[in-house]
Amino acid sequence: MTSTETVSDALGVLRRVFGYDSFRGEQEAIISHVVDGGDALVLMPTGGGKSLCYQIPSLVRDGVGVVISPLIALMQDQVDALRALGVRAGFLNSTQDHHQRREVEAAYLANELDLLYLAPERLRLESTAALLGRGKVALFAIDEAHCVSQWGHDFRPDYLGLSELHERWPDVPRIALTATATAATHAEIATRLNLGEAKHFVASFDRPNIQYRIVSKNSPQKQLLDLLRTEHAGDAGIVYCLSRNSVEKTAEFLVQNGIPAVPYHAGLDSRTRAANQARFLREDGLVVVATIAFGMGIDKPDVRFVAHLDLPKSVEGYYQETGRAGRDGLPSTAWLAYGLQDVVQQRKMIDTSEGDAAHRRRLGTHLDAMLALCETVECRRVQLLNYFGQQGEPCGNCDTCLTPPESWDGTIAAQKLLSTVYRLQSERRQKFGAGQVIDILLGKRTPKVGQHNHDELTVFGIGTELSESEWRGVVRQLLAQGLLAVEGDYGTLVLTEASGEVLGRRREVRFRREPKREPRAARAGR
Ligand code: ADP
Ligand code: ZN
Numbered sequence: 001m002t003s004t005e006t007v008s009d010a011l012g013v014l015r016r017v018f019g020y021d022s023f024r025g026e027q028e029a030i031i032s033h034v035v036d037g038g039d040a041l042v043l044m045p046t047g048g049g050k051s052l053c054y055q056i057p058s059l060v061r062d063g064v065g066v067v068i069s070p071l072i073a074l075m076q077d078q079v080d081a082l083r084a085l086g087v088r089a090g091f092l093n094s095t096q097d098h099h100q101r102r103e104v105e106a107a108y109l110a111n112e113l114d115l116l117y118l119a120p121e122r123l124r125l126e127s128t129a130a131l132l133g134r135g136k137v138a139l140f141a142i143d144e145a146h147c148v149s150q151w152g153h154d155f156r157p158d159y160l161g162l163s164e165l166h167e168r169w170p171d172v173p174r175i176a177l178t179a180t181a182t183a184a185t186h187a188e189i190a191t192r193l194n195l196g197e198a199k200h201f202v203a204s205f206d207r208p209n210i211q212y213r214i215v216s217k218n219s220p221q222k223q224l225l226d227l228l229r230t231e232h233a234g235d236a237g238i239v240y241c242l243s244r245n246s247v248e249k250t251a252e253f254l255v256q257n258g259i260p261a262v263p264y265h266a267g268l269d270s271r272t273r274a275a276n277q278a279r280f281l282r283e284d285g286l287v288v289v290a291t292i293a294f295g296m297g298i299d300k301p302d303v304r305f306v307a308h309l310d311l312p313k314s315v316e317g318y319y320q321e322t323g324r325a326g327r328d329g330l331p332s333t334a335w336l337a338y339g340l341q342d343v344v345q346q347r348k349m350i351d352t353s354e355g356d357a358a359h360r361r362r363l364g365t366h367l368d369a370m371l372a373l374c375e376t377v378e379c380r381r382v383q384l385l386n387y388f389g390q391q392g393e394p395c396g397n398c399d400t401c402l403t404p405p406e407s408w409d410g411t412i413a414a415q416k417l418l419s420t421v422y423r424l425q426s427e428r429r430q431k432f433g434a435g436q437v438i439d440i441l442l443g444k445r446t447p448k449v450g451q452h453n454h455d456e457l458t459v460f461g462i463g464t465e466l467s468e469s470e471w472r473g474v475v476r477q478l479l480a481q482g483l484l485a486v487e488g489d490y491g492t493l494v495l496t497e498a499s500g501e502v503l504g505r506r507r508e509v510r511f512r513r514e515p516k517r518e519p520r521a522a523r524a525g526r
Pocket of ligand 1: 020021023024027045046048049052299327
């Protein structure tokens with residue numbers, strides 16, 4: 001087949017089967033490459049249109065397109081949606097009984113399928129491989145390909161076995177797709193999936209209709225409620241919390257305040273989870289409060305906001321989660337509330353996490369990048385794009401563009417705080433967290449201050465020019481800049497090597513001043 005034929009066939013299928021007029025972005029290039037038998041590695045943000053990149057080649061090429069997907073819960077929906085378009089699709093996974101599987105297998109062997117969705121663990125069964133061998137495979141599509149990365153947040157051991165596809169079916173093209181990828185994950189996918197020869201297609205990661213906002217956390221539930229009432233009344237959205245407990249509490253709080261909300265986390269039984277997810281997809285204006293267990297593969301176009309009440313562990317996670325907003329291209333909000341406690345808690349989780357030192361270092365690097373995004377005084381979007389190795393111009397549609405944060409010379413404040421930490425650290429016997437340090441700076445005669453004679457320290461009361469919340473901001477930003485660290489179960493503050501440069505007046509420190517008012521979404525186009 002020549003390339004011109006490929007393109008006209010593919011375009012015909014796009015129009016006739018899917019009812020769209022034209023390809024988007026790189027879809028056309030990707031599809032013609034795969035139709036011609038080439039391997040491809042596709043990086044495209046959520047909502048970019050990855051599915052058509054393998055669905056159309058499966059229809060154009062001879063044989064059945066085999067799609068490997070970890071999203072078992074969604075296979076039925078995906079297959080139903082395709083069947084509604086007249087595409088002959090089926091799936092094989094552990095939710096089916098023997099009889100249902102038999103039916104799908106027979107359809108495959110009779111070449112009566114265009115697409116077959118498979119859970120990765122099924123492909124590792126010799127019986128499945130033998131079955132595929134008796135029919136004709138048009139291509140292998142490996143969806144959510146970042147699941148092969150052991151360092152990523154969604155690792156699936158079964159994905160490692162997919163590297164063998166090429167040995168068994170050397171002539172069948174493979175297309176791996178993901179919405180998550182730094183250069184490092186990207187390279188790892190290519191290596192682990194044995195895609196050395198694959199052509200790489202990297203789409204822009206910009207999501208211009210999403211307004212990114214990161215605010216400082218005071219009373220998170222109230223801040224959230226305010227956001228929903230003033231800007232997102234009646235809208236569907238997702239609220240992410242770190243713990244199951246805060247998921248439950250936040251969902252309850254929203255319901256009590258008249259906002260329809262349901263919880264979603266791995267501790268709920270699977271029926272409740274499925275029911276809540278189905279309601280979210282079906283109903284207008286429902287809010288799901290969830291842990292990150294929720295959302296992968298969810299295709300709801302009109303999610304108007306994604307709110308984080310706790311700090312995500314990495315920029316990749318943040319980007320994926322916020323990317324679930326606004327798939328329909330309409331203005332949407334990505335809102336994150338973040339505070340000192342987030343930093344303390346996450347550092348502690350890293351310190352106590354399983355895995356070797358290298359693993360912990362990697363988690364630390366992920367967290368540092370996320371903190372840098374939170375504390376930036378530059379455009380959030382530019383910073384996000386840079387993280388993924390892409391360029392951008394200040395967007396005019398994120399909080400830092402709309403209300404440019406001022407920065408201030410915090411060298412003296414930093415010196416005062418670090419010397420207080422130094423004094424406490426040299427006492428050794430006792431470990432103190434941010435609260436005690438700030439009480440000392442403010443000259444508060446609390447029982448705990450009296451008990452340890454901290455009112456006798458030379459630093460007692462030297463920081464009254466800032467408020468308590470400003471000092472918390474100083475601690476948070478020093479932590480984010482690596483000029484201070486936390487240790488142990490109680491979030492003890494300790495100096496780092498770089499602290500010495502500040503104390504020795506060899507380094508200046510600048511802090512971001514929190515804007516007094518949160519910028520509001522531009523309502524144009526709504
Ligand atoms: P992804 O898997 O990359 O998150 P999808 O494949 O689910 O994205 O596509 C996102 C949405 O965009 C879907 O509703 C899809 O039907 C739509 N879409 C994809 N390609 C096109 C196109 N060429 N023209 C119009 N709509 C498209
Ligand atoms: Zn911006």
